[in-house]
Amino acid sequence: MGKLVVIEGLDGAGKRTLADGLTKALHDQGHTVATFAFPRYGRSVHADLVREGLHRRHGDLTDSVYGMGLLYALDRREAAPEIRAGLYTHDVVLLDRYVASNAAYGAARLRQRADGEFVRWVREIEIDRFGLPVPDAQILLKVPTAVAAERAEKRAAAEAGRAKDAYESDDDLQARCAAVYDELAALSWLSGWRVVDGAAGVDHGALVGGLVHPG
Ligand SMILES: Nc1ncnc2c1ncn2[C@@H]1O[C@H](COP(=O)(O)OP(=O)(O)O)[C@@H](O)[C@H]1O
Numbered sequence: 573m574g575k576l577v578v579i580e581g582l583d584g585a586g587k588r589t590l591a592d593g594l595t596k597a598l599h600d601q602g603h604t605v606a607t608f609a610f611p612r613y614g615r616s617v618h619a620d621l622v623r624e625g626l627h628r629r630h631g632d633l634t635d636s637v638y639g640m641g642l643l644y645a646l647d648r649r650e651a652a653p654e655i656r657a658g659l660y661t662h663d664v665v666l667l668d669r670y671v672a673s674n675a676a677y678g679a680a681r682l683r684q685r686a687d688g689e690f691v692r693w694v695r696e697i698e699i700d701r702f703g704l705p706v707p708d709a710q711i712l713l714k715v716p717t718a719v720a721a722e723r724a725e726k727r728a729a730a731e732a733g734r735a736k737d738a739y740e741s742d743d744d745l746q747a748r749c750a751a752v753y754d755e756l757a758a759l760s761w762l763s764g765w766r767v768v769d770g771a772a773g774v775d776h777g778a779l780v781g782g783l784v785h786p787g
């Protein structure tokens with residue numbers, strides 16, 4: 573069985589860039605890797621509804637933290653068979669965002685903490701009810717919120733169709749979200765977490781070694 577490794581962090585933290593770097597390092601060390609990014613825009617109707625909601629195209633849907641949370645969760649539920657298959661055929665399945673994104677952003681929106689009601693609900697729905705695979709390890713790519721905001725801004729300007737959405741435009745939400753992520757990591761929520769400094773250079777080879785051969 574392969575290992576399920578998740579990258580988490582704020583918008584603009586550099587998750588996609590890290591996923592690319594880790595994939596290359598895994599290949600260099602002779603491992604096979606399958607990657608997924610959530611939300612699966614363009615592949616899941618739930619993810620597409622989320623994106624439209626984040627751009628305020630579905631009335632008050634965006635205001636419902638639980639409603640948005642369910643759409644993100646349904647996208648993952650639909651992807652679960654593919655993730656499980658990937659774990660049979662690859663050494664590592666690498667995910668750019670997963671269940672903890674729902675926990676961190678939803679709790680931050682509701683001004684709750686990692687030990688609060690919303691995070692409990694996410695676990696009940698996604699793990700207990702939908703039966704999503706539990707990660708073996710989660711990486712928190714940590715950068716100061718100002719750095720993440722600057723990178724998201726730069727990307728929004730450079731890439732067509734990447735205008736900042738309702739969450740990305742809310743600096744206070746991003747700051748609260750960073751705090752919930754820290755708490756989830758400290759609690760070892762769902763798995764052990766590795767906190768990686770995304771403002772400094774990340775040693776992909778060393779990180780991969782620690783994930784594939786822990787301890
Ligand atoms: N370590 C880094 N140093 C400087 N810029 C970075 C770094 N990692 C990512 N970026 C840039 O920041 C922006 C956001 O990165 P991305 O990987 O798309 O973040 P995320 O997937 O977390 O939203 C991109 O323009 C990317 O090129």
Ligand SMILES: Cc1cn([C@H]2C[C@H](O)[C@@H](COP(=O)(O)OP(=O)(O)O)O2)c(=O)[nH]c1=O
Pocket residue numbers: 583610611644645669670671673674675677678739740
């Ligand atoms: C996957 C996921 C993302 N989110 C949030 C985090 C982001 O602010 C937003 C969009 O996800 P993101 O991966 O940042 O998409 P993109 O940058 O390509 O638009 O959704 C959740 O609230 N719950 C989730 O389960």
